[in-house]
Amino acid sequence: MSTETPVPTPASQPVLRAENLHRSLGEGESRVHVLRGINLQLKPAMTYSVAGPSGCGKSTMLYLLGLLDRQDKGQIWIRGELMSDASDAERTAARSRHIGFVFQFHFLLPEFSAAENVMLPMKKLGARSPEEMRSRAEYLLGLVGLGAKADRLATHLSGGEQQRVAIARSLANDPALLLADEPTGNLDVANSNMVFDLLQRLTRETGQAILMVTHNPELAERTDARLRMQDGQFVV
């Protein structure tokens, strides 16, 4: 893995490229062919939205692209490096450096405060001093409107607040690629718009590529590219 900090990659090189991804889930009789040949390119400084009926495989795809799961077939390159068949250690390092992930269901560590949750990825990457990590966590929580609740325990936050903490955490290491599974699912209109505006601004400022699954047509309308998924494939 390269040790460079995530600076905007040349427009010619996609942040992520996936070719012919296949994935089946379940065992034996109940085995389902969920993903049936996904082809995808995500360019820096672009926002992408994915929509599609429930159960069509959106989350499954996101786990593959986020290197959290292994495909049955196909390849994934992150910033030009083949990651689909790399070792667990390399994939883990790539997650740490290049990928921010927002789960469909906000996943925070309940024993930790909001700020500590945001600091976790920074601690692992080890590029910042404790003071820098703390101030960056406060800054990111401020961006999602939670500056005042940095020291609240994760379990003492509302669902929407937890989701915003998860978004702040996904941005902790300035990832080149942000994968978000319905990041605004639990948010009211005002907060949805705030989060979306924030993500779009970051894309412009830092050249991040953002792929988000959303059922909200208004938000989808505002992304640079809209993808539709059906039965494990993109449809036009």
Next chain:
Amino acid sequence: MLMSLAGIVFGVGFFIVTQAQTSGFEKFYIDTIIGADSPIRIEDRFQLPGVAIKGAGGEGEETDFYTKTDSNRKYTRGIEYPNKLRAAVEDFSDVTAVSEVLQGDARAISSFSEELANVLGIRIKDHLQVTDIQNQIKWGSIDNFRFNPSSVLLSIGLAERLQLQIGDYMLFEYAGETRRYKVVGIFETGISQIDKSRVFMQLGEARALFKKPFGQAFFQIGVRNVEQAGLLAERLEEALNHNVVPWQERERSWLQVFSVLRISSAITVSTIILISGLGMFNTLAMLVMEKTREIAILRSIGYTRQDISRIFLWQGVLVLIAGTVCGWAFGAGVTLAISKLPIKIRGIFTADSFVVNWDINHYIWAAVVAGITVMIASYIPARRAAALEPGTIIRGTSI
């Protein structure tokens, strides 16, 4: 976790306490027997042709001519050429002193009764250096013995049975001839076998009593390092062509009893630690199952398998450290308390309270046993945690 911690504290504590006791009594027994009979005895001469005693200054003369038998060594009774042998023994730097002893059984007679006595003829100056007789004297004085050839030191049991006190006179009878002695000292070794029959008299007197003007004696040897007596004995035996018996060999049967006791108590007590290890394994395995979600999150934001297993191993290490340190303190406390317990032991040694041995090795071994147990108990769950695939878990819990 708290139960496991308590188990480790008790396990480590009891391990230390039982080891302190068993090894305490063992050490005390060893001190007693060495104090009574010196670390090494040089007894009978091998009958081997062509091998001479390596004297200090010159070479020994060969007098015996026997055919050499490999399977069955023959001995001539007692040491030969005591002066030459003494010089040769004293050449060994690990030898501190040599005492020549002539032993025989004679009838001890007081005005009250008669007993069979085991008489040791010694030179007190030498014997003081190879045994602890100085401290075994309960009444009377060694000086009186030193300067009066017709005086004896009587063991406490014998003195009681003959109803003799310091200053009394008594007779020894051997082969129909009787000699008269004054009791100038009464001693107690702690070993009841010795304390009911042993008598010390001057070597010259013993030779006269038993009509053995020379030969037939044995040597008792003082050594610099008691633990190394076995090795030294081997070297002595090889060089001197005499049968050399270290205390380890002389008291083998009792020493074996002690070491079996020590080992079996170590094993018994280790099971406490082992069971707490099982409990801990259980707790950690449950913890891993409860925390799969958190593990998946950490993995998704860049934490490696090693990071995850380290978290769970760390739990084990914390329990281990806390358990071992508390167990040490507990063990030391109980050991101290036990050493104050009164108990009356008579027989192979004499003690009036529990004898304990403070040995850092007991603490180290207790920690080693606890360490191995805890590390295995936490390693397996930690590995299982590390092996979890983040995708699988997140998909499973996102319902």
